[in-house]
Amino acid sequence: MTTLSTVLITGASTGIGATYADRFARRGHDLVLVARDQARLDTLAARLREQYGVAVDVLRADLTNDADLSTLEARLRDDARIGILINNAGMAQSGGFAQQSAEAIERLIKLNTTAPTRLAAAVATRFAESGSGAIVNIGSVVAFAPEFGMTIYGATKAFVLFLSQGLHQELSPKGVYVQAVLPASTRTEIWERAGIDINQITDIMDVNELVDAALVGFDRRELVTIPPLHVAERWDALDGARQGLMSDIRQTNAAERYRATNKE
Numbered sequence: 001m002t003t004l005s006t007v008l009i010t011g012a013s014t015g016i017g018a019t020y021a022d023r024f025a026r027r028g029h030d031l032v033l034v035a036r037d038q039a040r041l042d043t044l045a046a047r048l049r050e051q052y053g054v055a056v057d058v059l060r061a062d063l064t065n066d067a068d069l070s071t072l073e074a075r076l077r078d079d080a081r082i083g084i085l086i087n088n089a090g091m092a093q094s095g096g097f098a099q100q101s102a103e104a105i106e107r108l109i110k111l112n113t114t115a116p117t118r119l120a121a122a123v124a125t126r127f128a129e130s131g132s133g134a135i136v137n138i139g140s141v142v143a144f145a146p147e148f149g150m151t152i153y154g155a156t157k158a159f160v161l162f163l164s165q166g167l168h169q170e171l172s173p174k175g176v177y178v179q180a181v182l183p184a185s186t187r188t189e190i191w192e193r194a195g196i197d198i199n200q201i202t203d204i205m206d207v208n209e210l211v212d213a214a215l216v217g218f219d220r221r222e223l224v225t226i227p228p229l230h231v232a233e234r235w236d237a238l239d240g241a242r243q244g245l246m247s248d249i250r251q252t253n254a255a256e257r258y259r260a261t262n263k264e
Contacts (some may be wrong), residue, residue, distance in 0.1 A: 005083025005133075006055075008032040010063060012154065013040035014070065016138060017088040018212040021048060021056075024084070028037075030055040032082065034072060035089070036062050063089050063115035064107050074123035080130075081236070085123050085139045087116035093153035105152060110215075112156035117163060122251070124171060131175035137164045139182045141226065141244055157182075161224070168223055182212045184228040 005026045011017040021031055025048040033041050038060045045056040054120035059075070076082060089111045093100070111126035120135050127133030140157040142150055164180035171178060185203065210227055217225030226235060 004029045006030040006032060006079070006081040006091060007084040007086060008034065008082050009088060010034045010072075010085040011089030012039040012124060013044065015207055015217070016211060017086070018044055019089065023211055023215055025054045025056070028052070028054065030057075030058045030081070032059060032064075032075070032079075034061050036060065036061045046231075062108045068078045068159060069118060076119060076122040080126070082123070083127075083132060084134045085136065087119055087135065089115060090138065090156075096149060097142040097151045099210050100152065108152055109156060110207060111162075113159045114151070116160065120163070120167060124167070124176070128171060128173070128174040129174045133175075134179070134218070135167065135171075135175040136179045136181060136214075139164070139180050141182050141184045141228065143182065165223070177242050179214075179218055179222060180224045181217070182224065182226045182229075183210050183214075 001090050004027070009017050009020050009024075009031065012021050012031075014037075017033075017035065021033055021044060026032060029248075031045075031048065033045060033056060035041050038058070041058045041060065048054060048056050051099050059072065061072055063069050063072070076085065091108055093108060094104075105238060116137055120137070123133065123135065128137075133236045137160050139160040140154070142148055142154040143157040143161045146154055148154060161180050161182065167176075167178040184203075203226035205228060213227035214225050217227075224235060224239075230236060
């Protein structure tokens with residue numbers, strides 16, 4: 001009988017992370033659940049152990065704290081049972097760009113970009129050496145939409161998409177699967193924590209539907225999964241246009257339109 005990989009999930013106490021925990025536990029995977037809220041983690045872990053008979057470890061950690069992040073990196077490097085990393089922890093932006101303090105900017109970027117990058121790096125070597133493993137990075141469709149006004153948040157999610165695509169290029173030849181999941185508005189506590197009234201959002205996806213769709217993409221080994229995108233060809237066209245643009249870059253000389261004209 002094949003032993004299923006243990007799944008480590010960040011931001012696991014509520015919302016998308018807690019739903020991923022339920023779904024992987026239902027599949028028979030042992031879990032390592034990571035979040036700041038110890039009480040919620042303990043409650044969730046107890047339910048999953050009772051309901052599905054899986055082993056669940058709880059790690060209280062604030063991923064904007066260097067010591068906590070280092071502890072989690074060590075666990076990922078050293079625990080050979082962990083074969084799936086779900087980089088889910090993140091936070092939304094409250095207010096416009098001009099209203100952000102230096103501390104708020106630092107915290108958002110650290111949680112949404114630095115933490116998932118460092119955690120992916122902590123497992124990449126081990127996964128590559130074993131020729132197996134999966135890294136799932138939770139991004140957002142806002143990565144495509146700077147006009148939405150969530151400038152810093154959107155930029156962090158664009159980073160997550162680029163990171164995932166780059167990791168795929170480097171790690172897939174070594175047997176490691178990397179998936180980027182790009183939700184739109186999803187019914188979770190991220191809105192309340194950012195001071196946004198969720199009831200003002202007219203179109204919003206249930207978190208169970210979001211995660212179940214993301215797992216269909218996971219099982220199909222999709223590289224980019226966009227559950228709210230109903231015309232899949234849109235993504236194919238966008239990615240194809242990006243690759244076409246790269247083929248038109250010729251770096252020996254500047255394009256004709258940028259060459260200075262000599263005036264007599």
